[in-house]
Amino acid sequence: MERIIFGDNQFFAVNHISDEKSRAQSIKFKDDSAIIKTLDIAIAAGVNTFMCTTHDRIANICEIIRKDPTKYKDFKIYPCMPYAHKYANAVTELGIAGTLKQYVPGNFVGSLLKGGVAYLSKDYISIMELLIDAEMKMFKGINTPVIFLQNVITDLLLGLGMTDFLLGFAKHVREKYNAEPGFITMNLPKLLDTLEKAEFKNPIICTSINKVNFRMSGGKDLYEKTLREGRCRVIAMQVLGGGAIPAGEALEYVSNLPNVESILFGASSRQNIENTVDTIRYHDQKRRTGLTSI
Amino acid sequence: MVKIALIGAGKMGLSHLSILGAHPKVEIVGVCDTSKMVVQVLERYSGYKCFSDYLKMADESRPDAVVVAVPTKYHFPMVKELLNRGIHIFTEKPFCLNPEESKELTELAKKVGVVNQVGYHNKFVGTFQEVKRLINAGSIGEITHFQGEAYGPVVVKKKSDTWRSDPSEGGGCLMDYASHVIDLINDIISPIESCKGSILKSIYSKSVDDSVYALVESKSGVSGLISVNWSDETYRKMSTSISIMGTNGKIESDANELKVFFKGDKFPTGYSKGWNVKYVTDLTEEVDFYLRGEEYSAQIDYFIKAVLGEKNNVINTFESAWKTDKSISLIKEQSSK
Incomplete structure (x- = not known):
């Protein structure tokens, strides 16, 4: 994975500290061209990986990228699925069974609900695989070397003790998409313990890591200890603590943490x-030269 | 350890179940739901003992406490049965379909002496907690007026009916959405005890209101406006906010950002004259397990601690939710006058 990865919250009006800023973003990125323009700036700055949720609008972005294979030849997308609001709204309207019926292709869920099909535990893993395939459709022809499960689902399954689905996700992503599975979580220590217990070693985990203990369940000390142990490949997110820390200070902290592979x-x-980008590179360079001089 | 059972494994129920499942002091002894599919998945993958009859679950699993996350109309009969068995209760909001039912349950819970809590999670949001602290300290002087608002994209087109679109089951924007705003105001200022005028408007729904506009007055004599619309798709998700005007200043807050203006040279520690901005990130305590907002984990943790006798059961009690049901009913009655 590249050291620096570009995220998509700003494009979809996700702002953790201000509804006003979120409104301004939704105005700024109303057109897909504004998203592409910003992506191009990131690429020009040397950031070639875009981590994004499987939002409907990403389908349009993928279309633009597919049309220009020369320009985007080194460009990679890390899809994060699902776009949770889509399903949350559907569950409110249709219930859990109704939502599955709507989003799982074919008649699989319908016959399962009617009781016409004998209950097999693997049916539910198959339903999940079909949902993954539905979410992955928009990325056809695009390089997606790592595929992530969004934190709301990872953490829901984690709390429910449904490790089989986490493992099932990983297996399907590896087998069908020849990609590495990744998990986004707000509960790094607990998730890592759970995966290790299931013999899943050195997973890719994207998690909140920042100087102010924001969304680091279990606390910063436990996170720092977990990082020092080097048991997983970490992408640090929410490094600005939702905007609570000045950028320079925030990036210095996270750039110097051990075993954070990407930011x-x-x-x-x-x-x-x-x-x-410059600040992260500066701290990386400083650390490297510091190391060689020892 | 607290032995807990859940009734209703829908959207809120599963979220509560996951938070409970991760809680170190909780043992989940049963889950009750009417969906065969949900039950199968929970039995097979989580290993929970599942039931389709909640009384059978109560009698067989012997829970210390039950989380009730079913449509509002079932709150009253179910909570009553459970209270009579001496079980601690956390129930989803709104509390009951009418204040008479809420009153009966409030009195029964007191008589039985169990922990009772309703899921108005905004009380556990850092910014709103700070607003309450500022108001209690009298920091903006005498309160003259308030405005409570909530907007979001729940019903943005004509669509199929669910219990949320059935007034007899507790559906509608007033019950489901505006209740959050009313409950916050009742808690921070004082209970809304009169309604001067209100409009409950359907936009896309056939039989329930999609927006609520009301001119109200609190017990302490403060006037206020309630403006709530769940058919506003310019919001990505629910956004709840309150502004409070006082003789010495003004407070504007949503779940993310708190802005306070102090007119004069009197202000609390950590604030200054003029505008002050604080973010929820500065005002929120970390939780041990995060699912979808610190407040959801914090309210469950508070309930568990109350059952264990480690916290006093004073936030979101049945009594406070009964007052909210009374305010809801005033606004509803006024709209049909």
């Missing part, structure tokens, strides 16, 4: 994108 960030302006 995920999102920004809307050229200046913020370039500054972030």
